Amino acid sequence: MNEMIKGIKERRSIRKFKPEMPEKKDLEQIIEAGLCAPNGKGKQSTIIVAVINKELRDKISKANGKIGGWEEDFDPFYGAPAILIVLAEKDWPTRVYDGSLVMGNMMLASHSLGLGSIWIHRAKEEFEKEEYQEILKSLGIEGEWEGIGHCAIGFIEGENPKAPERKENRVFWVE
Numbered sequence: 082m083n084e085m086i087k088g089i090k091e092r093r094s095i096r097k098f099k100p101e102m103p104e105k106k107d108l109e110q111i112i113e114a115g116l117c118a119p120n121g122k123g124k125q126s127t128i129i130v131a132v133i134n135k136e137l138r139d140k141i142s143k144a145n146g147k148i149g150g151w152e153e154d155f156d157p158f159y160g161a162p163a164i165l166i167v168l169a170e171k172d173w174p175t176r177v178y179d180g181s182l183v184m185g186n187m188m189l190a191s192h193s194l195g196l197g198s199i200w201i202h203r204a205k206e207e208f209e210k211e212e213y214q215e216i217l218k219s220l221g222i223e224g225e226w227e228g229i230g231h232c233a234i235g236f237i238e239g240e241n242p243k244a245p246e247r248k249e250n251r252v253f254w255v256e
């Protein structure tokens with residue numbers, strides 16, 4: 082098995098992170114891998130907001146938990162210190178597919194660098210709030226953006242979980 086397929090098979094969603102921030106050069110590589118994802122018509126309609134500021138990270142965590150309906154003290158990012166938020170142009174037809182591939186590349190790149198990651202949902206609902214569009218504007222990001230997902234990244238606390246068995250009868254060959 083080659084290294085890439087091995088990595089794809091090993092990667093798991095991580096739900097317990099150490100508080101230490103990964104090195105910025107590693108986050109930059111992960112982001113670059115995300116930006117290299119295939120995308121509809123080659124439009125490159127996605128952007129990434131890389132949150133390594135604890136104050137904003139905690140604020141987004143609170144908002145995310147509220148949308149999800151969890152208890153106040155639950156951190157939906159499981160302690161991950163870096164949150165890479167993928168957004169896509171709101172009126173672009175393949176925005177969700179494009180953004181999902183960015184997310185996939187970033188999770189695999191994280192794994193290849195020995196970091197844990199997980200897709201955390203509800204970015205769409207977050208960025209429907211005026212307050213979040215204002216955050217984008219404050220970063221100099223103009224236009225209408227839809228939240229696709231948060232890629233929460235950090236050092237894994239504990240073991241990399243084992244993959245559940247793949248369900249059977251999911252492939253239909255036509256030969």
Ligand SMILES: Cc1cc2nc3c(=O)[nH]c(=O)nc-3n(C[C@H](O)[C@H](O)[C@H](O)COP(=O)(O)O)c2cc1C
Binds near residue numbers: 094199201
């Ligand atoms: C679109 C999408 C949204 C997800 N949202 C969440 C989430 O909000 N919280 C969470 O704990 N896991 C979330 N996950 C992670 C999935 O639960 C996880 O990928 C799945 O259980 C399979 O586990 P694996 O990634 O380890 O293979 C999400 C995954 C995807 C693809």
